[in-house]
Amino acid sequence: MADKLTRTLLTGLWLAGALCVAVDARAYQSEIDATFDAQFYSLQSPYGSPLVQRRRYTQTLALNLYGLDSERKPLGPSLSFKSRLRLDTDFGQRPEERNPDSASYVPGLAEAPLDVMYAYLDGQRYLNGALSFRLGRQYVVDTLGFWSFDGVEVLLDTPAYFAVEVLLGFEQRGGLPMLSSSRFEAGGVSRGDRSGLTVGQSPSYLQESRLAPAYGFALESSGVSFLHSRLSYRKVINRDAVLVSPFLDSSGGLAYARGDRTSSERLGYSLGVNKAELGAALGSLVYDLYNRRVSQYDLVLDWYATGRAVVGAQVGYFLPTFDGDSIFNWFLHRGTTSATLHADLSLLSRVELAASGGVRIFATEGDPTTYARSFTAPDLTQSGRSYDALATLGGRYRFWDGSVALNTLAESGSAGHRYGGDLSLHKQFDGGYYDSLAVLSLYDWEDSLRADRRATSFSYVLGAGVAPSFLTFSRGRLGVEWEHTMNHLVGQRFRMLATLAFSVLR
Amino acid sequence: MSGRVPGGASDGSFWLLALSCLLAFCAAWCSRSPVARADAASPAPSGAPISSASGAAFTAEVLPARLERPPLRESDRPPGAVPDDHGPSLAIFPNQRIPLFFNHRRHVKELGLACTACHEKARTSHAASDSLLPSGARCDGCHGTDHRDLREVRPAASAPQGQCAFCHVGYSSAAGNRVATLLLPKPNLRFDHALHGARHIGCAQCHGAVENLELATRDQMPRMRGCLNCHQAPSPAAGRARSECRTCHLTDPTGRLQTTFSSGTLSPPRWLHDAGHGPDWTLRHQLVAGNDSRFCANCHSPKDCADCHDGRVRPRRVHPNDWLNLHPIASRQNQQNCTSCHREQSFCLSCHQRAGITLSGPFADSAQRGRFHPPKAEWTDGPRTPRHHAWEAERNISACVSCHVEHDCAICHATAARGGRGAGFPAGVGRGTDPHPLGFRSRCASALRQNARPCLVCHAPDDPNLLDCR
Numbered sequence: 001m002a003d004k005l006t007r008t009l010l011t012g013l014w015l016a017g018a019l020c021v022a023v024d025a026r027a028y029q030s031e032i033d034a035t036f037d038a039q040f041y042s043l044q045s046p047y048g049s050p051l052v053q054r055r056r057y058t059q060t061l062a063l064n065l066y067g068l069d070s071e072r073k074p075l076g077p078s079l080s081f082k083s084r085l086r087l088d089t090d091f092g093q094r095p096e097e098r099n100p101d102s103a104s105y106v107p108g109l110a111e112a113p114l115d116v117m118y119a120y121l122d123g124q125r126y127l128n129g130a131l132s133f134r135l136g137r138q139y140v141v142d143t144l145g146f147w148s149f150d151g152v153e154v155l156l157d158t159p160a161y162f163a164v165e166v167l168l169g170f171e172q173r174g175g176l177p178m179l180s181s182s183r184f185e186a187g188g189v190s191r192g193d194r195s196g197l198t199v200g201q202s203p204s205y206l207q208e209s210r211l212a213p214a215y216g217f218a219l220e221s222s223g224v225s226f227l228h229s230r231l232s233y234r235k236v237i238n239r240d241a242v243l244v245s246p247f248l249d250s251s252g253g254l255a256y257a258r259g260d261r262t263s264s265e266r267l268g269y270s271l272g273v274n275k276a277e278l279g280a281a282l283g284s285l286v287y288d289l290y291n292r293r294v295s296q297y298d299l300v301l302d303w304y305a306t307g308r309a310v311v312g313a314q315v316g317y318f319l320p321t322f323d324g325d326s327i328f329n330w331f332l333h334r335g336t337t338s339a340t341l342h343a344d345l346s347l348l349s350r351v352e353l354a355a356s357g358g359v360r361i362f363a364t365e366g367d368p369t370t371y372a373r374s375f376t377a378p379d380l381t382q383s384g385r386s387y388d389a390l391a392t393l394g395g396r397y398r399f400w401d402g403s404v405a406l407n408t409l410a411e412s413g414s415a416g417h418r419y420g421g422d423l424s425l426h427k428q429f430d431g432g433y434y435d436s437l438a439v440l441s442l443y444d445w446e447d448s449l450r451a452d453r454r455a456t457s458f459s460y461v462l463g464a465g466v467a468p469s470f471l472t473f474s475r476g477r478l479g480v481e482w483e484h485t486m487n488h489l490v491g492q493r494f495r496m497l498a499t500l501a502f503s504v505l506r
Numbered sequence: 507m508s509g510r511v512p513g514g515a516s517d518g519s520f521w522l523l524a525l526s527c528l529l530a531f532c533a534a535w536c537s538r539s540p541v542a543r544a545d546a547a548s549p550a551p552s553g554a555p556i557s558s559a560s561g562a563a564f565t566a567e568v569l570p571a572r573l574e575r576p577p578l579r580e581s582d583r584p585p586g587a588v589p590d591d592h593g594p595s596l597a598i599f600p601n602q603r604i605p606l607f608f609n610h611r612r613h614v615k616e617l618g619l620a621c622t623a624c625h626e627k628a629r630t631s632h633a634a635s636d637s638l639l640p641s642g643a644r645c646d647g648c649h650g651t652d653h654r655d656l657r658e659v660r661p662a663a664s665a666p667q668g669q670c671a672f673c674h675v676g677y678s679s680a681a682g683n684r685v686a687t688l689l690l691p692k693p694n695l696r697f698d699h700a701l702h703g704a705r706h707i708g709c710a711q712c713h714g715a716v717e718n719l720e721l722a723t724r725d726q727m728p729r730m731r732g733c734l735n736c737h738q739a740p741s742p743a744a745g746r747a748r749s750e751c752r753t754c755h756l757t758d759p760t761g762r763l764q765t766t767f768s769s770g771t772l773s774p775p776r777w778l779h780d781a782g783h784g785p786d787w788t789l790r791h792q793l794v795a796g797n798d799s800r801f802c803a804n805c806h807s808p809k810d811c812a813d814c815h816d817g818r819v820r821p822r823r824v825h826p827n828d829w830l831n832l833h834p835i836a837s838r839q840n841q842q843n844c845t846s847c848h849r850e851q852s853f854c855l856s857c858h859q860r861a862g863i864t865l866s867g868p869f870a871d872s873a874q875r876g877r878f879h880p881p882k883a884e885w886t887d888g889p890r891t892p893r894h895h896a897w898e899a900e901r902n903i904s905a906c907v908s909c910h911v912e913h914d915c916a917i918c919h920a921t922a923a924r925g926g927r928g929a930g931f932p933a934g935v936g937r938g939t940d941p942h943p944l945g946f947r948s949r950c951a952s953a954l955r956q957n958a959r960p961c962l963v964c965h966a967p968d969d970p971n972l973l974d975c976r
């Protein structure tokens with residue numbers, strides 16, 4: 001109850017503050033941006049029951065302030081504050097699913113989590129463009145992924161065509177009373193607030209109560225448009241005392257791991273080179289220092305064959321890595337390699353096509369087809385490979401008040417197949433005051449592990465929206481969507497989505 | 507909202523009919539797409555999704571009827587222009603209407619006039635929005651006309667070059683001494699002619715060889731590629747030829763680039779960071795954004811990233827319809843993509859537990875609910891046939907982790923001393939095997955030193971294997 005009260009109070013304060021700032025016009029610009037999404041649908045278990053009802057209501061509220069320090073000039077320093085708060089409720093949950101004493105208990109489930117997606121002070125181009133900083137909860141996007149932390153990031157740009165970036169803070173994690181989400185933690189472990197659980201209850205749900213320090217740096221090129229490279233390093237540390245084994249030890253007790261431990265430590269490098277009349281080369285590499293393995297690399301070569309056509313090739317490799325507390329790191333064997341060719345084509349002036357095709361290669365230690373014959377002494381150095389063929393075809397036609405888009409895919413291999421596509425039509429009316437959406441989808445799929453799950457599915461979506469310039473909103477849209485899916489596995493399934501989005505900038 | 511229909515197939519005729527109606531409706535809708543309007547030379551309305559590279563329908567200049575465009579040599583075009591580029595971005599330089607006969611070659615090459623003889627305001631202009639076209643009065647000295655009062659312009663008495671129709675396309679004396687309107691929209695750009703002139707940057711360096719042309723059109727406006735010949739300096743560099751986008755592009759009150767104009771929408775060209783936002787952009791943006799996210803931040807706010815990567819509403823561009831049924835196969839086929847937005851042990855696991863498809867959780871009793879995976883004899887027991895779970899785990903452990911907690915794996919893979927069925931467990935069917943990959947022993951010491959917790963899940967502290975790693 002107290003928790004709900006706190007959330008309500010915080011939301012109210014946030015909204016009140018935002019409105020006060022928006023109403024009171026100053027030299028700085030203030031922006032409020034809000035979204036409201038209500039979704040209604042159901043998830044059916046492959047066994048028919050349970051039927052999980054999803055009654056989701058998600059609200060985000062952003063408050064941004066621009067030009068806090070001085071009169072803004074395009075290339076001058078600027079100070080701004082950017083924040084977004086999110087309330088993500090699911091009224092379809094049953095109360096017993098959140099009750100640790102119930103047989104239906106699902107660890108970590110919350111009915112209405114409130115989180116601060118980001119909230120930071122953003123200083124740009126101080127000291128004649130040399131110094132930029134961010135202070136607060138912020139996203140980081142680089143070769144190492146999409147990540148979030150609470151802390152400070154300082155960027156020092158030099159006249160010598162490179163910049164140095166340093167970050168220091170705490171990884172954003174769920175389970176802490178910090179209005180945060182678990183989205184950005186390394187995977188492989190289930191963590192959260194264990195208060196209310198007995199010691200042996202849900203042993204794999206690890207305690208999360210202490211901040212996880214994170215630090216890193218980056219070196220990147222700066223100032224040239226035809227080349228960009230970035231070297232990133234990042235380390236995160238676990239500090240909570242967590243259960244070691246889900247089983248009782250020989251003395252009948254449970255052991256704990258304590259002290260500072262590596263959660264993740266990775267090094268990434270990326271390089272992009274462009275030549276306008278010729279093409280581009282993009283590459284990236286991630287080395288997991290904890291696992292001491294290359295966890296990802298990509299290389300793309302694009303040739304700008306004509307002003308209207310680009311053809312290229314891509315090779316990628318991915319080996320999933322997990323949090324240092326996770327045992328799953330030690331189950332990793334070989335990564336997945338994919339190789340594709342792709343082409344982009346602009347036809348006429350408003351028609352664009354993109355197609356790709358290639359192969360995905362899975363490798364195993366030991367050949368699955370011969371392994372069982374030598375059960376006692378299998379040859380693990382004999383690599384087994386399986387292949388998926390994959391292809392995509394996309395197209396887009398834009399007319400002046402709408403577009404038609406086609407997205408198709410075909411993937412087939414040892415895991416099964418997926419074939420199908422979406423045909424989407426967007427159209428605006430009355431100069432954009434009204435808009436509409438229609439999507440038709442047809443997919444056929446087969447799961448090789450469960451042959452009874454093969455199906456062909458047809459779906460359609462109908463949607464409409466209105467974007468009035470009412471009240472003092474700079475931008476607003478109210479929309480609804482109706483989605484209907486049918487296949488022989490689940491029969492008919494429906495989903496309704498209602499959205500309201502608006503922003504005020506003054 | 508959902509209901510399983512056992513006899514769903516018997517309803518097929520109804521849904522076939524519904525599908526037919528829907529298809530017919532969509533076909534009719536598409537067929538009335540205003541192609542004619544798309545091809546018209548009118549500017550797109552605000553927000554209309556016209557990319558900078560897709561404006562050929564708009565690039566046809568409205569040229570005077572009797573004026574033939576002289577053959578244009580590529581060498582006369584501005585630096586950065588390439589064949590078939592459809593001219594500069596419409597979002598930056600909207601369409602113009604110049605109903606004039608004018609011969610630059612005659613004035614510059616033959617008569618020896620400098621550009622600034624007519625475009626004199628270029629010397630002092632600090633804003634791209636300044637009109638640098640000479641007024642009609644500028645022509646009077648040579649042409650013998652009188653443009654001082656535009657309400658009562660007087661032609662020369664007899665000289666043919668002083669007659670209105672000599673310059674003004676479509677002029678007819680019978681039409682009330684009126685000339686066609688010249689339309690020259692302001693470019694959506696920052697540009698300081700005076701500053702560039704002071705640095706001895708000649709007109710041709712941006713506008714190409716105008717002296718070889720007759721009428722100079724929108725095609726002579728600068729290309730970004732040409733600008734970047736000089737603008738290649740980092741922010742703190744001396745001088746002001748910085749490569750930052752905002753050096754030239756307009757920004758909105760939030761500090762980001764203004765991308766929507768009445769004449770089109772600004773979008774990066776493919777040759778800049780390989781960032782063309784084509785139909786496959788969703789699939790390939792990862793490398794571009796990972797390499798230089800500050801470049802993306804010129805136009806995008808954190809919200810744009812979060813809407814998909816940390817979103818709560820399924821993005822249609824990423825997940826097609828019926829994703830709930832499609833996603834199990836997709837996750838096993840395409841593991842690379844899932845983890846860029848989803849965390850297996852929070853996002854995936856809790857939903858799977860609620861849906862009753864996990865080994866742990868409220869519906870863990872497989873005897874009651876049925877078995878999710880292939881039969882135990884194939885999936886978990888030895889010998890390890892091609893349908894054994896070990897191969898699936900090796901191929902794509904991420905898919906396993908989206909349903910299984912470590913307890914599920916440790917049951918068999920942990921050593922007997924830790925309560926599992928691995929090393930130390932009596933040999934035979936049901937005994938777990940060593941799950942470590944080849945070469946693991948060479949890495950285990952470092953791993954153990956950095957974080958002993960995962961080791962201790964399966965190995966007792968006095969396990970000889972663990973001691974070896976120490």
